[in-house]
Structure formats: structure tokens, C-alpha cells
Amino acid sequence: MAFDLQVFNKQTHLALTETVDQDIEKFNQASGGVITLQNAPTQGDFDIRASFKAIQGLVRRRNAYGSGTVQAKRLEQLLNVAVKVAAGTHPIEYEPQQYRWVLQNPELAAVEIGQQLAKARLADMLNTAILGAVAAIGGQTTAVLDDKKNAPNFRTLNKAAALFGDRSSALKAWIVHSTTLHTLYDNALTNAERLFTYDNVSVMRDPFGRLFVVTDSPALVDSTGAAYNTLGLQENAVMVSGNNDFNSEMQPKLGGENIAAVYQAEWTYNLGILGYEWDMTAGGKSPDDTKLGASANWRKTATSLKDTAGVLVKTK
Template sequence: MATTINNDLIIYNDLAQTAFLERRQDNLEVFNTASNGAILIDNELIEGDFRKRAFYKVGGTIESRDVNSTNKKQGKKIGAGETVSVKVPWAYGPYETTEEAFKRRGRDVSEFSEVVGIDVADATTEGYVKYAIHSLIAAIESNPSMITTADIATDGKKTLTKGLRKYGDKFERVSLFVMHSTTYFEIIDQAISNKIHEEAGVVVYGGQPGTLGKPVLVTDCVPVDAILGLVANAVKITESQAPGFRSYDVNDQENLVIAYRAEGTVNIDLLGYSWDTSKGDNPDLAKLSDKENWKKHFDSDKSTAGVLIKLEAPTLNRKAGKATKAEKDGEDGETKKDNGQE
């Protein structure tokens, strides 16, 4: 007598991986373009726990030259620095399903592999962005000269220009703003409110749109009290080992079960900042988010990844559902008007 078990069935490793690769390619093409080159996702085989690269530090300037002088000139040294990216491991799943669950819906079990293959592509892209954002915020927090504060309610579009000022004459290097959805809508609302002329429903804003004509990445993995202004190549996320995928059978349950899991590794490269190797390797999200684990290796702040705009209390109050003083004053005025006191 013979009994059919999961070993007799086809486990759709290839199907899951194909679904993953197709979805990942779509995600990368859209994301790398949409981020205006500030956040890049790539893949490259990298050995070891860290990637260390040396670079030259010169920073020279031209000087006046006396055409009538015979004085000797003193030689000057060039310096060297080191940039360090850190390897971050990740895992997905395992997810399990009985064959019965798909058969009862008139579906082939292969559909399970397609579903999880697509989902792991989306999950890793979202996770990589979260790693990038938390690392950027932590690294910039370690460099107070690239932090500024603002309040959207009172500063309006100056909230963003306060960040651009940190780059001085190089402000055009900032190619992308990154912010929480609540913050984004606060800025857009403010731009609409501060119109300079309106007649018959036609509004003239008298300048660039609310985000100064720069693209915005809106993601709720950014704290509501923070805005990032990033330059090109601010962060590079590299799949530094080939990701592993595995579909497998589970034979110790009453029903036949198929499971799926995945794992991989990425390196986080920040422009102008390095991981402090003395703080260990294989960090999790909490360690990536700790400013004590990052250090600046570029001399010029204008050459680093970006600026951090910290939002002050009024914006936080709105997030928490509390009215600001201006909003309260407005409400009080409306109440008085309704009561005939004005």
C-alpha cells in the first residue's frame, strides 16, 4: 500500500523565486527613479561583515602668486580617510499553508508560492527603505551642525528652506525630501492656506509649490517630528549576498502543509558617514537607529548625505489630536461669532 505525502508533490521554489525577481525588478526601477537618486537599491557580492574603502582628503584652494618673488614654497600633505558600510542580515517568514486551504478554493498550491514570492519582494523593499531612513536620521543626529528646527504652522515653506540653508551655496544638491504623511499634508495645507490671491476660485501661489519643486518620499517609517533633505547618493542599500529562498514540506501536522521562508543580507552605505566598527557587527534596526554607532568621515558638511529638520511642538500636538494656540484662537473666534459676540 502506498501513501502520497508532500515529498511526492512539487515544491515551487523556482516559481516563488521567479515571482520575487520579477516584482523586485519592477520595484527597483520605480524606486531608484522616484527617489531622484538619493536612495539607491542595488546588488553586489560583498565579503565579510563590513566594507571598508579608503579615500583621499585634499580640500585645497588656490592662492595668490607673486610673480616677482623668489621665496621657497612649503609642501603640503594630503590626507586619507576611510568609509565603512555595515552588513545587515534579514529574515522573512516562515509562512505555512495546508494544501487543503487552496484546494477548497479551487486553486492550485502553486499559487501559494507566487503570493509569497511577490510579498517578499515588497517586504524587502519596504524594509530596506526603513533601514536607510533610520540609519540616515541616526547618522545626521551624530553631526549637530546638520540639524535645524522648524514649526510648519509658523514657518510654512521656510520649514524646508531652513534645511536648505545648511548647504549654503550648495543647496541645489538637495534632491529629495523625506517625511511622514502627516507632515507632508501639513506642508501642503500650509501652502494652500498661504495663497497670495484668489478670485473666482482661481488661486495664484506666487512661487514654487509647497515642497519647493523638489520630489518628496512620503513614508510613515519616518518619525512625524522629522524631515530629511537628502542629496544624490545619500544612501546606498546593496544586497550583498544572494538571498536564499526555501519552500519545504511540513509532515508533523494532521494535514499536508507547505512552508516558505527567505533570508538575505544588505550593506548600508551613507554618504559622508561610517559605521563605527567598535560597536559590533550584524546590527538590527535598533542599533542602526542609534546615533552613537555612526561617525562622520567627511570634513565638509556640504558633502554629507543630508540635513535633518526637527519639527517643534505645534506639529506634534496636531499629530496627537491637540489644537495649537492659533487653532484654538480660531475656534474661539468662530464660537464668539456664532454667539453674536462679534
């Protein structure tokens, strides 16, 4: 039974691509689009796009009988900067002879590796999105409701939504840790509609109409370990864009008891937060999780808090 490394690599990539595409589509639809996963390749280390800053006090009251001068307002452009994140796998060793020994096709392992890697890639993208959102929003005191001494309840979430004022209805979903959700259950959450489940991510809807996206992402646990972070996000709050640069290699490994093969892959994606830009100087290129999770590396560009990604709630 011949074993072709190139065929194995192609089958792994095919299984990976099909799984990722299906799950990304399901996640984007079910989560209300607050964290959007997409393919939008960019060149260079940053994705820099220009947008116009909202003009504050654009409409004025005039004196129909006056003759004085009026101070001008400027139409200004903003640079929205998303950062490119590099990711990859550890080398994965595999011995084709193990399958031949039991008269199975060694290429069956290709599908398994592809499916596992697809789930791991999606989980990494989601965890990075949440890490960046917690850091960016957490750097704005007006966007944070700090109630770490108390357990979460719907009054707490309502107070957090109130930080958006008359735009509170723009908040479409809560990104919560499972511990937070079960505490909310204990505080009389009795009507939840399960919409979508993907490995360690669940999406539900609460009685107020906002979605609960439930995942035990590391960034949803406070750095002290004694509190939890909850994100209230509006549509397109976080954008994670793949660059279509997935590259993988499979090579034989000799010198051991049995002939082995080694698989390794790498890829990149861009992370952007609505109303914030990546500090290209302070944060730098190809950041690690420590830099992505530092509030100082995310600068607010939107004039109004209501035009940013959302709010952050800290509870016990």
C-alpha cells in the same frame, strides 16, 4: 493534483525577483536617486572602499617676489564603510490540501507569497535606509535644524536647505512623513505633481523643484513621539546594495491534523551613507535596528558638510 515543494519555492522566488526588480527601477528613477537601491554584492561583514579627502585651501595666494617656505598640504585617503544588514522572514506555514479541496493548484500561493515578500523586502530596505540616514545626519549639529516647537512650512525647509550654503541646490528631495506633508498642504502647498506611488511610499514634486518622497517610516517619527523628522538629501545620499544571497527553503511539516508546508527565507544587504562611515568597533557586525539608529555608530568622514548625505529637519 501533485504538489512539488521545489517547484513552489522556485515560483515564489521568480515572483519575488520580478516584483523587486521592477519596483526598484521605478523607485530609483522617480525619487531622483537620493536613496539608491541596487545589487552590488560584497564579501565579509563590511563594504570598505577608499576615497580621497578634499584638500582644504588647496589654492593659495603667492608672493611673486618672496622667498619664504610654504606649508605642505597632504593628500589623504578616507575609508568609506558600509555595513552588512541581515534580514529574513518568519516561518510561513501553508496547507496545500486547502487548495486541493477547492480543486485549485496549490502552487498559486507561490506567486502570492513572492509578491508579498517582494513588497516587504523593499519596505524594509527603505526603512533601514531612512533609519541610518536620520542617525548619521542627526549626529551632526551643523546638519540639523531643530524646530520641534513649530509646525513645518516651506520657510523651515528653506532654512534647512541653507545649511548647505552655496550647495543647497544639491539637495534633490525631502523624505517626509505623511503628517508632515499634510501640514505643509495646510500651509499653502497648492501645486504638487504626483510622480510615483508604491504601497506606502509616494513621490511628489513641490513648487521649488525638490521632490517629496512620502512614507510613514518609523524613523521619521521623533523618539519622543511628539515631533517628526524630515530628511533633505542629495543624489546618492544613501546606498542600499543587495548581495544576491537570497536563500529560501520549503519543507513539509508532519504531525498535525493536516500535512503542512513551511517556507522561510533569508538575505543580506549593505547600507552606506554618503560622507559617513559605519563604526566597525562601536557598531559591530550584523547590527540590529537599535544599533543602526544610533548616531554614535556613524562617523562623519567628509571634511565639508556639503559633501555629506544632506540635512535633517525636526518639526512639530
